[in-house]
Amino acid sequence: MALVCHCQRVNDRVLHTAALAAAGDLEATQALCGAGTGCGGCAELVEAMVAAVRASSTSPAVSADVAVA
Numbered sequence: 001m002a003l004v005c006h007c008q009r010v011n012d013r014v015l016h017t018a019a020l021a022a023a024g025d026l027e028a029t030q031a032l033c034g035a036g037t038g039c040g041g042c043a044e045l046v047e048a049m050v051a052a053v054r055a056s057s058t059s060p061a062v063s064a065d066v067a068v069a
Contacts, residue, residue: 004045007038015049024054 002012010033018035022028029050030037036046 004049005033005035005038005042007041008034010035012049015046016053019050019053020057022050024050024057026050 004010004012004015014033015029015035018033019029022032026047029035030046036043
């Protein structure tokens with residue numbers, strides 16, 4: 001567990017959970033957890049983490065019935 005936003009005391013797990021709940025929307029994620037809304041020092045990291053959640057939630061799902069050799 002790593003502290004991402006010192007101003008709002010938001011760690012990576014809280015940010016990830018908020019980004020999932022906000023469907024990868026940056027402003028909604030910030031509204032939920034407050035990360036990146038203080039001094040702005042973590043803004044790039046917050047944006048990158050939210051973008052990663054957005055990318056992972058829009059990637060094609062692997063079919064459960066794929067045969068494994």
